[in-house]
Amino acid sequence: MESSNRNLKNEINEKLNDQVLRGALGRFAEAYPIARAKAYENVDDVEALREQFRQLKIQTVNNIEAVADQFETAVTKRGGKVFRAKDGDALKQYLLDLCKKANVKRIVKSKSMASEEIHLNHALEEAGLHVKETDLGEWIISLAGHKPSHMVMPAIHLNKEQIAEYFSKELQQEIPTDIPFMVQAARKALRTEFLQADMGISGANFGIAENGAIGLVTNEGNARLVTTLPRVHVVIIGYEKLIPTIQDAAPILRMLPRNATGQRMTSYMTMTTGQVPVMIKQDGKWVEQPKELHVILLDNGRLKAAKDPKFKEIYNCVRCASCLNVCPVYTIVGGHVYGHIYAGGIGAILTAFLHSMGDFDKINELCIGCRKCVTICPGKMNIPGLIEELRAQNVRENGLPFGVKAVVENVLANRKVFHTLLRLASIGQKPFQSGKLIRHLPLFLAGMAKDRSLPAVADVPFRDRVHKVTRQIASPKKRVAFFSGCNIDFIFPETGESVYKVLQDLDMEVVFPEDQSCCGKPVLGMGDRETAKRIARKNIEAFEQTNADVYLAACPTCTETWHETYLELFEDDAEWKPRVEKLAHKFREFSQFIAEEYQKSGRLNKGAGGVKVTYHDSCHMKRGLNIYEEPRQLLDAAQGYDFVEMKDCDKCCGMAGAFGVKYTELSMPILKQKVQNIKDSGAEVIAVGCPACMMQIQGGLDKQLPNVKIKHVADILAENIKNK
Structure with a gap:
């Protein structure tokens, strides 16, 4: 634990010294609240909308198995196949078997945090498959060899100069730092990938149980190409994304763009369901062939959370990342300090359920508990409260570290000892005291009083x-x-x-x-x-x-x-x-x-x-x-x-x-x-x-x-x- 804490401190200091990151996050933190407020100007009652969504999620998670069954039935009825993956290993094995059976060599992907969660790309590439991210942000960080630093804007930590450098290396030509030019260069480079791909893998913003449809909210249009051009379409969707009816998509579509990027609506709203014909080239001729649809419902700890009376609240998360956008810690150091895939307070909670409590333990203290996230979350998640609940659970199971336990039980819980030590501290501080403040401390304590008096x-x-x-x-x-x-x-x-x-x-x-x-x-x-x-x-x-x-x-x-x-x-x-x-x-x-x-x-x-x-x-x-x-x-x-x-x-x-x-x-x-x-x-x-x-x-x-x-x-x- 001490070693991991040192690693976290090193990561924090590295990000604090990254002026590109600090500048990008600072500008975004300034602009986001204004853009979000403007996007909500035409919504009469924002709180009523949030409550509508929260109630929808509560009802859904309380019946999640039945909703999942209905979703599977609807997908199957329309010619698709559903696989319920217990964890990341099961999902990866299913995909590898499918690729072998369908003779898949090339894959294009549209952003899926669930696939990042289980490190899917690495497994596919190890199997010799050609995998290409097609979301601009995801493609950029894949070129950089980075993990996403944000759920919606994965490359927010990079500037145009860095991105132009990655593009130049990948495309083997000098790419100027002109953003429209870079976007056009990316489109041109990815166009061939779409046309040559055998399989498209997408995530989903929601899955509708009554008709088996999935909804995709995007700004680039690449998701439509990923879901339509390749002959095999695979959807990776977590249980928390399921909703009962098409009407239930309305509050999501009204809030997700506003909370995520400060837009009233995104450029593309796509719903797709069932098998559709696809044109493929055989012997020099284009022929029509049924398209394969595979929907993978990923558990990986989600169903355990659904059965917990307190932690089923994580189903309220719509993955808009608005909690990150207002988090005092995230907006200073970004997402990479959180270690796994999901950042911020919500990232600590998801890490506990979707990865491990050990990883939660390393990052949970980065939640400052200010509750700004609670006021802005579409699902009204009490993120700091859930983190405290996880801490309590961790202490019940593993106890406090020995030194901390000794202080808590013998000092803080004993009024006379605690107050006696405080009285002694008032005497011991005299060499460093100036009036009512301590302005300087010696040796390894000096940093504590460097920029503030104590x-x-x-x-x-x-x-x-x-x-x-x-x-x-x-x-x-x-x-x-x-x-x-x-x-x-x-x-x-x-x-x-x-x-x-x-x-x-x-x-x-x-x-x-x-x-x-x-x-x-x-x-x-x-x-x-x-x-x-x-x-x-x-x-x-x-x-x-x-x-x-x-x-x-x-x-x-x-x-x-x-x-x-x-x-x-x-x-x-x-x-x-x-x-x-x-x-x-x-x-x-x-x-x-x-x-x-x-x-x-x-x-x-x-x-x-x-x-x-x-x-x-x-x-x-x-x-x-x-x-x-x-x-x-x-x-x-x-x-x-x-x-x-x-x-x-x-x-x-x-x-x-x-x-x-x-x-x-x-x-x-x-x-x-x-x-x-x-x-x-x-x-x-x-x-x-x-x-x-x-x-x-x-x-x-x-x-x-x-x-x-x-x-x-x-x-x-x-x-x-x-x-x-």
């Missing part, structure tokens, strides 16, 4: 300050139990003081359960749910004793963990489930709760302007808790501030817990983008609602934009109270 552990944690900031409220409107979380308790205790000040200004009694500890999210992120339960039980017991009207956190990650994850952890526990529900249903996030209270008391009127302030939406806040408007309402009402929006306000800052430390080389480019957007906004203050984001952005600002200050929303509200 937060220093507070000399006096919030739990030791509570008694100084607690006021007695004569007739409290509500009793609030405050969950500080690790960051506010030990890194930003002043923000905890601000929370108290704001709540007490609203005539609320605030209590701080001393036995509270980490919410358990870091442990959950590793997949260790049993230890997370131990932590959760202690927190639940501590808060039950408060008898509060409201349980509140100023950290969206902690809020979501209490609000949703604790419920999931104890959903099958008869004793703890009702106890969790009682607390979780009253657990609130600070800015949303305060906005409601300010609304009641008439405090949400626009405040007098002043210092420009912008706001960063944390991933857990906006896409986890769906809290977006409330922090802006509070900032807009704050006296002495003038609120302005910044570009990509909801794009991840690159922290993501342990990710920001373990993968500093990836975290930093994401952070730099965020800092640049803050600079471009002209704001003098960046407001946040998440202490983890506060740590990350504060560190970047200190090194790159020191004149801009970062403040939690609670700190800004507390300033207004102080100035009264």
